[in-house]
Each structure stands twice: as C-alpha cells, then as structure tokens.
Amino acid sequence: MTVAFLTVDDVTQVFPLDDGGRYVALKDIDLSISEGEFVSLIGHSGCGKSTLLNLMAGLTQASSGGILMDGRQVTDPGPERMVVFQNYSLLPWQTVRQNIALAVNNVMRSSTAAEQSERIEQSIQLVGLGHAADKYPGELSGGMKQRVAIARALAIRPRLLLLDEPFGALDALTRGNLQQQLMQICQQAGVTTVMVTHDVDEALLLSDRVVCLTNGPEAGIGQILQVPLPRPRQRLEVMNHPDYYHLRSELIGFLQQQRRLKQRKQRVTPLVPAGKPDLETVRLGYLPGLDIAPLAVAMERGFLSEHGIELRPVAFDRWQSLEDELLKGELDVAITSATTPLALTLGLDGQPAWPAITPMTVTRSGNALCLARRFSDLGIHNLSSLAERLKGREWPLRLAVAQKGNMQELLLRHWLASGGIDPDREVELLALSPMAMEATLRAGEIDGFIAGRYRVAKAVDAGLTTVLATDLDMWGGHPEKVLTCHEDWALNHQEALLNLCAALMRGGQICEDPAEHDQLVALLGAAQWLGSGSALALQRQFDLGGDEPSGVRLPLNRFHSDRAHLANAAEGSWILSQFSRWGWSAFPSNRLELLSQVYRSDLCSRALERAGFADLRPERAPFALADGVAFDQDNPLEYLNQLPYCRATALESIPLPTGSSPRPIAAH
C-alpha cells in the first residue's frame, strides 16, 4: 500500500454558536487520498462537505485532529492546494488574463516575465478561452467563468486541486461539457483532486472514490464507494457500463436514507424536557450470566444512584420472556444479545417490527462451544474432525443456543460453515434456557451447546463436556451483550439512559481490573446474581494463566478495554449480512439508515463523556473473523458472496418502524 498523499486524521470541526453553544459540524473524519486520485465528497446540504474542503485547503483549522499532505501538517492555505470556489471567485475588476496573471505572477515569482506570460497563455488556451482573454468576468457566461476559475487553478500547477461544487450553478449541457474537460485536464496533469458535489452522476463520472458524508451535525463518513470504471472515461460509455447502475443506486440509496434520517430527526422531538433532577426509576431486564457483571458492580458500588438512577433489575430465565416483557413495555431497557436490536427493528420471525436502539455494547466475547464427553472420546477435538465425523452421520448434531438468532447462533453457524458443515442440514439448533443446558445435555437430549464460558466451564468441571471451540476460534472481541430499549423511551428518558450507560461503563472498567477479581467473584457469587455454585467457575474465569487443561484456559471477557463499549454500526452491518445469509431477512438496501437508527453512537459518546472516559470511535477499516475473510462495511454483499452456504442475498428496501408505531408504551 502506497503512503497516502493527503491524510485527514481524526478531524473534528466545532463552530461556536452565537447563543454560546457549539455546533459540531464534522466528527472524527478519517480519510486517506493517494497521489493522482480523484475523490468526490457527496452528501446533503449542511453535511459539512465544504467545511471539510476548506480544512483541506487550510482556510480553516480543525478543532481537533489534523490534515497532512506529504507528511506535513496543513496549517495555512497555499498555492500547492488550489481551490476552485463555489462561485468562481474571479476578481470582477480584472480581465480573464489579469485574473490568471495575478495567480501565476504571484506563484512563479522567480520565473522570467516571458515564462510567466507563456504559462498564462497556455492556461487560457487549455480551457479554450483565447477569444475571451481580455473580457471582464461580468461579460462571461457562468460556464466560461468556471473555466477561467479552473484555468487559474491549474495554471499554478497545484499538487492538490480542491473543487467546491464546481458545476452547481450551470445548465446541464454546459455542465456535461465542462465535466468532460475537467476529467481530461485532471488526468493529463495527474493532479490529485477532491471535489464537493451533490450530483451522483457527476461523482461517478469523475471519481475514483466517492466519500459519502452523513447528515450534520456531527457529520461523519457514512460510506466510501470505489468507482472501478476504466479510464479514460466517456460519459456514454460510463453510463452503459454494467456496474454503473449498481453504483448509482448505492449512492442514491445513501442519499435517500440520509434524507429520511433527517426527516425522522425533525419529526421526533422529546415529550418531556431532558434532565430531570430527581431519581428516575428504570426497569432493566437481564438473564443471569457473567455478562451482567458490570451491572452488578454498578449497583454494588452505588454508581447508579450516583448518576441519579434508581434501578429495578428484573431477572429472567428465558430470553423469549425477557423480550416479551420488553416489547410489552414492562421493561424500560434490557441487556440483550447483540443481535436483538436489529432483530426487533426488522421484525424477524414474523413479529411486528419494533424500533429498538442500542446506545452501548455491555460485553464482548465470552462464549464457548462444548460437546458431550463422548465426542472427544471419539477423537473429535476440532472443527475439521467434527466435520469429518458429521459427513457419515445420518442424523444431525443437536446443539443448543440460548436464543434463536442470537449472537451465539450467528457465531456458531459462521464457524461451522467455515469448516464445511452446513448448519441447517448437518446440525440441529435448539433454543434452550442457558440454565437448562447442562441438565439437558446430561439427559442426552443435546450433543453440545454454546454458552457463556463460565457455564461451559461448569459443565466441563462436572465431567460432562469438553470445549471444542471458544469465540477466539470464531470472532475474538465480538459484541456479545448490548443495552437495548425502544427508540421512544430513549428519546423521552435520554438522561436516564445516558446515566445508566455511564454507570455500566464504569462498572465495566472495574470488572477488568485484576485487583478487583476476588471481590468480583464474591459479589457475583451472591444469591441475587449467579449464586454460590458459580464461584469456582468464576474464579477460573478470572484466573488468567491458571493451571486449567489447555482447552479450558480461557481469556477474559471484555467489559471495557479496547473500545468495548462502542455501539459499532459496522458490526451491526455484519449481523445484517448474517441474517440475510441464513435467509432470515432480505439484505436491507437501506442498511445505513437502519444502522444509524439502531446504533446510537451519539448516545454512546455522551455516555462515555458522562462516565469520564475518552470518546471512542470505530475504525472504518475492514475487519475479519477467525476465518480471515475481510468484512468491509462499505461492501457487505461482496463479503456474502465469499461465504459458503449463503441462502439469500436479495436486496430489499425494508420499511423501518417509527416511534409512533401502534404498540403502546406503558407509562410508569
């Protein structure tokens, strides 16, 4: 990979408002542009495209983060980064020639007058304006003015050309001609170009990459689209290219989703003023397991009351009952599987769609798959020996998961499939209460189960099972449990939600502190949480580097470190890809809209701030699970195409439930 020519590094731009507030125009923008590349910035008006361009030009300075060109920070504007401004910015009191001469003479100070005038004439000829060289801009048409502006910019041989909606004000015919000219000129000059536009066809025709910005405030990069059309390009050839309409519909889909999100934001306004001073009661549902450790700590240490929350934890023994109560409005929030917010919002399994959101990930990792002892006696110790064994079997392997369609099932299916096992034919997946798994296995009704590691460890201790795989073999650091609630509840009780998140985040930090482990085991062993029977398994869970047999030596769950709390839409995108892979839903063509509705990283940031932690942000780089196939959130369909046993990759626009859905929200 070549070193980036221009790097936008973690740029955030904040403008002070007249009323003393702050407007965050851009948030955490990361972008690398290589030399000679043509990149378009696209997005709705007010999304900060021009702000970003001005930052690249050096006309403004980022509030945090910075811009590097050739490894040097951009601190002020300069002719090597020439801008073609939105309204041409020609000096009206100078002729075309004088306008260009001002730039050339000023930049080429060391050259002779003859060289300067040669460059000026050459530039005028380049855009075909020889006949108008001595006219004033006021006497020129919009298209001609824009050509002068481009000629002026190119005359000084910039290394980076920045175009701010260069053809926005022109009629279609002129625009088409100029686009073609610009493309030829840029290609000949080999100049790196960044163009702001809102015209999808223009972006596709000219660009190597299209960077889509989400709506402001706090605009970020929503998607980056590669435009692999061959160069040199001709408008008609481009439009007839087989990839063109796919690319075009991606871009238009993005813009439409952003528009709907904007409308949604305008429609949804809080019913009660935020920031109630008194203690707010929050009913939280959970299933006992190691994943509730942050909750237990937050309660025990008084973090919740510190943040003004009176929590009523409600324990369940089956995920289905927890979900039912959440949907009925008997619970305000719940700690659920990472797949639940999306599954509820999509309405999988024929349920009515329910607009769920998640402001934070509570835990990551922590699952293990175990099989009954007899399998290891048969020599099955890994995926390939299991696959081998299953080939000859007439009945499927019976494995239990805690809930249909939860994160464990997705991991398990992905892992099985990567080893050549068809999870729908060679395996039968049953949903069982995690508390019942060990007993069911003992009764011989299942062959194995995937569950939290501490539960697996208990079954191993009891001599029933051996561990076949942990989530390190599947996806180390996967989101396991997230906080889930209804969109309306989040809106109307935003303070309570943020406070709850902050308390859980602080609890999570303590769970990862090795000095706290003894206390943590004692706390979780209390009757109200996991019970004294869990103490041994818990001890082992936290006892890194102990002397367990190698198959049981499990690394820790992640509660806090390495950006564990992020509500990461890219991971949501992977979950959606799996829903579609196993034929549970079509792949939503409006996935970005869905994801930005469900994954509320804005709430996550505010909760982190409230908890006193540094803000987290996801990396845009593709990630891979243990099978090594890279998942690029900008191109999930390509990922699906690389996976075995892909049931359906139908693209479908999925209507999203809104807060005003018929399901009533129970009042307190």
Next chain:
Amino acid sequence: MARLPGPINVIVETWDPYISQPFFDDGGTSKGLGWQILISLQRVAMGYGLAAVVGIAIGGVLGLNRFIGKGLDPVIQVLRTVPPLAWFPISLMVFQDANTSAIFVIFITAIWPIIINTAVGIREIPQDYTNVARVLRLRKGAYIRNIVIPATVPYVFTGLRISVGLAWLAIVAAEMLKADGGIGYFIWDAYNAGGDSSSSQIILAIIYVGVVGLALDRLVAYVGSRVAKGGN
C-alpha cells in the same frame, strides 16, 4: 404676505447683469454669479478634497483594523449627527478667519460618510476574494492593490457622492452666515439689499445652487464609474 415674482419677471429683472454677464467684476464683493459660484466651489474643493483624503485614510485604518474600528465607531456616530452650522462658531473662534472656517465646516461635514463607507467597504470585501488572496499567498502590497482597493472603490464613491451633496449644502449655509463672496453670500446680500429685484436675484441664485449641486453629484458619480471599471 409679499408676492414673489413669476418666472418671466425673474428673468427680466435679473437679465442684466446677472444672467447676461456671469463674470462681471465691479471690485469688492460685487461680482457676477459665475464668480460667486467659483468662489464657493473653490472652498468646497479645498474642504471636500481634504475630507476625501483624510476620510479615506481614516476609513481605511478603521476597516483594516477591527479593534480600532470598533473603538471609534461610537465617536463617529455621535459626531456625524452634528449639523454643519453648529461647527461654524467654534471654528471661527479657532481660526479667526471666515474663509478658513467655511472650509473647515465643509471638511467636517463631508468627512463622515467617506470614513464610514470606506470602512464598511473594506469590512465587506467578499470572503471569496480574501480566500483567493490567502490561497495564492498574496503579499500585503499585492493584496491591497489587487483586492482591497478595487473591492472598496464602489463603497468609497458612494461615500464621496453623499459627501459632495452635504458639502455643497454646508457651503451655502456657511457663506450666508459670514463670508466675503460666494453664492451663499450673494443670496444673503441680495436679501439684505431689499431692492425691487432682490427676490428675483435670490430665486435665480437658488436655481444656480441646485444646478451646481446636481452637476457635482454627477461628476463624482462619473469619476466613480470610471475608476471602478469592470466592477460588478
């Protein structure tokens, strides 16, 4: 109530010598209207010219330096509302000379619109042009020559046009109070003379004052349009 003469009477009564011989000179203050107007114009030229030079300079400083601009704005706003003739007694006290005082009154009347418009013009230079200057890294001199001055010229000339009208208003009034010669002196003199043709002389002088005022305005506008050639 005294009756004023009709148009024909005005012309008949002033034909000789005021219309037919604009440049007669009987010595002393008894001169043709042409001379009287030239005397007034001379005073205006001095006061107004001085106001233009000083006003553009001060306006330039105020426009380029936001700090000074903000600090001096209240002072300017107070002083510019003082009526021209209110300055006259105090300038007579200082200068002890009617001619110098009249020039000073013109100066002090004409300077405010020039200052204000120049400063506004510089502050209102479109961001686009300053951005161009910043991207090209224009030096200060080139920036002022190529951008500040051309962009400000229309504003300056708006100020100059307002000022020339005010200056002409002020000179007639100042000359009526105390002066040797000038069109304002002529009007007041004719009134004091109280002769049969006095009212006709006054009416004729008023018409001349108006015509000259219009001519001055047009002249400044014309110069402005020539200077700001190729402008918006």
